[in-house]
Amino acid sequence: MAVQARQTVLLGNLLAGGARTLEQYCKRGGGGALARAHSMAPESLIEQIEASGLRGRGGAGFPTGRKWRAVAAEAASQKFVVANGDEGDPGAFSDRFLMEDDPFRLIEAMAIAAHAVGASRGVIYLRKEYPAAAQSLDSALREARSAGWLGDSFDIELTLGQGSYICGEETAMLNSIEERRPEVRPRPPQITAQGLFRKPTLVNNVETLCAVPWIVEHGGAAYAELGFSHSRGTKLLSLNSLFRRPGLYEVEFGIPLRSVVEDLGGGLHRGQLKALMVGGPLAGLLPPRLLDTPLGHEEMQALGAAVGHGGVIAFADDTSLAEIVEQVFRFGAYESCGKCTPCHLGTPVIERMFADGARRDLARYRDLIHALAATSLCGHGRGLAEFAHSLERHFAGELATCFA
Template sequence: MTNAVPLYVARETAARSVGVEEVLQRILEVGKERGISFDVIRTGGRGLHWAEPLVEVGAARIAYGPLEVTDVEGLFDAEFARGGDHATRLGSLNDHAWLKGQTRLVFERMGLGCATDLEAFRSLGGFGGWERACDLGPDEVLDELDASNLRGRGGAGFPAAIKWRTVKEAQADEKFIVCNADEGDAGTFSDRLLMEGDPFCLIEGMMIAARVVGAARGYIYLRSEYPLAKEILSEALEAVRQDGLLGPHFDIELRIGAGSYVCGEETAMLESLEGKRGEVRAKPPLPAHAGLFGKPTLVNNVITLASIPWIVARGGKAWAEFGHGRSRGTLPVQLGGNVKRGGLVEVPFGMTLRELVYDFGGGTLSGRPVRAIQIGGPLGTFLPENALDVPLDYEALAELGGSVGHGGVIVFDDTVDMARQARFAFDFCARESCGKCTPCRIGSVRGVEVMDKIIAGDDVNENIALIEDLCETMKEGSLCAMGGLTPQPVLAALKDFPKDFHGGFGS
């Protein structure tokens, strides 16, 4: 098309949920009326959820957002196709403070090109890690992984190199790679953003993993709530197959979950993949020794696997130059809840939560004071506002009784009732428990009942003692971290917000 104006628009769930398709449609309609044609490039989301629906226009990629359908005529009046001034004009995103303040390694390509165009991926450095992995050989790749100090981004933070080496050294006629794309933690979306916006990066990471551990088959276990990711991943897998990089030597199958949170736990996920009910398995054996169909299986999170191409292409040492203490590299933080500017912020470990919540997030959307944040998903700890100076790293959070988890940060303002949040943690566990072990299955239900009594003001001190006792039992006796971590938000709420448990919130 001659003289068509490039128009970059995310094909991504968050943008869709706020009407990006309708805005795009209107731009094309008005463009037709005014004789302006566009060359539409469907990219991944840049992670500025607060600015969606967002479009970038022209060779200089001047961004406008957040847009409504009713803004479109005005955009044309302001000559936005030439970068004209408009109330929604954000300028070039590369110069925008939100992105400039980040260190994008895993998300380095995010939003730059068409997400399902293999040539665009290659032109942006894609398959650089794969090519180097082929030159190096498995042991040297493992050395790079060792040097990077990469830890699993799914929640447990287990060193990736140890897991990979264990699977590599296991003797078996067949081995598997499983990518955990269940992303069940409320308020987390980095896996989805990556799969929708740079699916080849994940595929490249899995190809490298398969080559290192000696697997001929890989699975992506994707939650059913991500239909767009399913569509995009399917297109991307087919494109790589057509290219010959996936095939009989190593292929990846996309499997869809059925809406269970606990199926994100690796052993429940393996059961589900085998076609069984998603119940947790007792460990040992570890999946690395006896996983899918009893064979050695490498289970890694989407972001862990998507970090691999960068690490192998640039070297583990380069990765480890970012970070803080023993937590190396970057973490794609997902800012959400009651926050002015929610979205994806990839930063090196060590940034304080205060910088994340205020500098990136801009404080609460409601404009009220921040009272608490929850970090690490629904089983993650609560931190009060005065604890936000803690650096984001595995060890610093562990000292506070918390964990980085999958990097979700949920902001609450001063209207939050923490006793109700503690009740929510038990209720969530009761609804999502696989039911295999008693502390989790029964403990969570008893927890809800006792919290109801506390909220009603019945024998508060005795019932708090009961809750503490119950938490101890769940922590020590549960088969997996579902029941084991539920006490984390409950005990944090009790410790830092005791008033909410005595006589009700706000007293």
């Protein structure tokens, strides 16, 4: 598998062979950001994160500085920092490599975040299917404690996920950490005010947090020089098995999708490109004619797609649209938490509609998608509806043949 970076905000240690001990991490320059952060006032730290333009890498692209400020503004005796390492998007494996090979970067980032927002406890919520990352983080946490990075004022515990995609949705994840059924919570209240055990909680994705030490060391302005438009900095992309060069890539935002497919991925090793899924199955499917679109949150949204978590899945022209839709809705149905009826009961109906030889009813299909979009409490149901909308928009011809 290829690991490549055009800018090394995140992948420097991975490219150098990993930093699994504190000694290796510090030898490669790690730890400086934490020392610097402790000499800074929380407000100045938050200002640097705001100036960087960093946005959440877990899928929604929410401005990180705004979230940090909201948690910092809460007056509470206890606050939490939670790193979302559930990485459930099919085709995404970037957080996995950060946690396995560079675990101290995440720990350093969480300690910096805790100082900024006034948190005394941290939790890393780790996808259950990542045993090597669990080992690596467990040993790194013990070393960080012995070295005094963690202790009485801020400590981190590792919690293993419950093996379900919905556990990555932040409110379901908090329920899971509390050992409740991992169902989505209605909002408000926002979790920045009432999150884990109803205390103010900062939830950030692993990749988001891993950018923080670089920002603290180089300054928010230096980070904001990378990327383009409203998408600043770098993004990890996981290129999947249909590419000639699958692997983990760090790119600046603004790179055209064509360059991702052709220059990084080397094109496909079978057939012609039919469609590209970038942000996981809860986002839109794009046709090859849109490959000149630059990678950016608003640019992708304008097409009904998303940057999401950056798993790039290519489909070749020997795959029918019906097969793709059936698979996406099978995934959606299997992973629904069951709380919202259209998501729980509607998605398996759509899955069956697209099975080989099934009877398909366009009006019913559209009704079910409308209900998913209008009534889902979380991005699972709403994201599946986004996927369906992108088919109407970009693959209308082939979709029509499915209902002919």
